[in-house]
Amino acid sequence: MSETTGQPATNDGFAALADAARDGTPVTGWTHNFYRYPARFSPHFAASAIAHFSSPGDVVLDPYMGGGTTVVEGMLAGRRMVGNDLNSLAVFVTRAKTTPLTESDVAGIRRWASKAVPTFGFQRARDELDAFIDPLRTKNLSVPRARFLKKAIAAALSSVGHLETVEAQQFVRCVVLRTGQWALDGRVRHTSLADFREKLQAMVAEMLDSLGTFTQAVQVSGGSSTILNGDAARLHEARVFREGRNLASLVVTSPPYPGVHVLYHRWQVDGRRETPAPYWIAGCNDGQGASFYNFGDRRQAAADNYFRNSLLTLQSIRRAMRDGGCIIQMVAFNRPDEQMPRYLANMQAAGFEEWRGGAADRIWRQVPHRKWHATLRGKTHSSNEVVLVHRAV
Ligand SMILES: C[S@@+](CC[C@H](N)C(=O)[O-])C[C@H]1O[C@@H](n2cnc3c(N)ncnc32)[C@H](O)[C@@H]1O
Structure with a gap:
């Protein structure tokens, strides 16, 4: 495996990724349970992507890190992690999970x-x-x-x-x-x-x-992390990437999802009453509506907005990556037939080429009865998630 391109030597990487993506065991281990961040993905998935598509010492980026699953797993694997999120609560949680104490x-x-x-x-x-x-x-x-x-x-x-x-x-x-x-x-x-x-x-x-x-474990692995709190659409401007330094060999992430609103910033008390208390407790700022964290409003009319914002962020992510680097995303859709072609078109426009590693099909999984935004309850019984692997061209 090359140290800088993050390319797996064989197609075994894809097989391992498919197994890890379908793994349904509850999230446990290390510091993963410091907080139940909404829509977090499995640590096995992040660990498998990192193990098979990058090497120790590589820079690995998660531009929408949420509760920091990728950052934790990457540090354990000796990678130089860069994690970013717009949500100050995500930044708080990731820092708490990864900051050593005396x-x-x-x-x-x-x-x-x-x-x-x-x-x-x-x-x-x-x-x-x-x-x-x-x-x-x-x-x-x-x-x-x-x-x-x-x-x-x-x-x-x-x-x-x-x-x-x-x-x-x-x-x-x-x-x-x-x-x-x-x-x-x-x-x-x-x-x-x-x-x-x-x-x-x-x-x-x-x-x-x-x-x-x-x-x-991180002392042994030699992993490190840089945590950023910003809009992924401006990621390439972050100091860590200036003058082409620290460009990522691998991106492992799950972005906000098309057509699926997740309540990232509120708790629900007594049924649907929403409280911003997590920010009060964490001592960080919010002041934003749900659409701020979901690339736009929930209504179908806002789909264009979603894809516009998604493109801007993908373009910036591309600029924070090495040529030939790889981006692995877990994306959920409520209407994959309509949304997936638009998503793939955005990837292409941002400078990525799909890579299936010789496999005929993409890796899909169904998540039954997933708890999405309260207002979608009863309408969205399950979600379809796909793993997309692309190379930066
Ligand atoms: C599906 S979650 C990621 C969950 C993460 N994989 C985990 O395991 O916890 C998507 C994240 O994208 C963040 N986000 C939304 N819009 C963003 C933007 N423009 N820039 C950066 N992060 C954004 C949300 O705050 C949310 O934390």
Whole structure:
């Protein structure tokens, strides 16, 4: 395998990729479960693409990294990862999953779990927490099932400043984020305050363990990461790629999907009530509507918008890649017959040539009962996903 072109030596790479794409086992391992990012793909898929289509030391890019699945797997495989997303929540989560902690950070976080967490409760004075409860950022958390959890989360956020480093603070916010998602997002069952506190402590232990194991493995592999928070349509302008430096040999990604809206930026509390609380907890900015993260509005009339934005981003991605480099994408469609030809035309216009590695068919998979945007519930029972492999020409 060549070190710079990312080309597999044989067609075995395609066979392995097809197996990995169809693997339906739940996402586990390393730091992958720090957050359930919507529409994340399988770590096996990312790992297989990286193993068979690049070499250690190569730059591998995920321009729409979401929860950072590709970045985590690439670092473990000794690649120089560049991850990017428009969503500051995705950037927060990927950083939390990949940033090592010092021993003193770990000790401080364990103290937080044993000393601070038991104090998060009803007894806290309202005015003590008011400064941490922004009504806009906690919208819809006043429903009965969430009200007391909002107070417990505010208590948690008020304690974050006592941790000494930004890395430790980021980790603890991620613990609260994951526990908050577990307690609130799409949840039917009631979570008591005692359950919430117990879960926070369990999450600290589990996540410290996972991050420790991940950090050790990356020290051995020599992997690294650069994380960017921007529009993929301007990716080539990022400092990391200036003057033709660090061009990617391989891109592994899943872009926003044509005709399928995913709720990347909200949790749903009590049925369809949406809350921006994840940004409140992570301490990052949002202020955008759903269409911002989906290449445009949900309506069919907006399909043109989708393909216009998709083309702009693909063109920029091409400029961040080496000639002959490879791009592997998992793309979901709700009407593949209409959308796929347009998607492929965009790829060609952006400077990519499809590559099937001698296989007659593309790799497809059906994801039954996938949970998409609430307003599509009942209309979209399954989605069709395809793996597209192209070379930069
Ligand atoms: C399907 S998700 C990626 C999930 C990821 N593969 C994972 O495993 O978590 C698509 C991502 O594209 C991001 N996105 C949407 N528009 C973007 C743009 N113009 N530039 C960069 N990222 C964008 C969304 O915020 C979302 O995180």
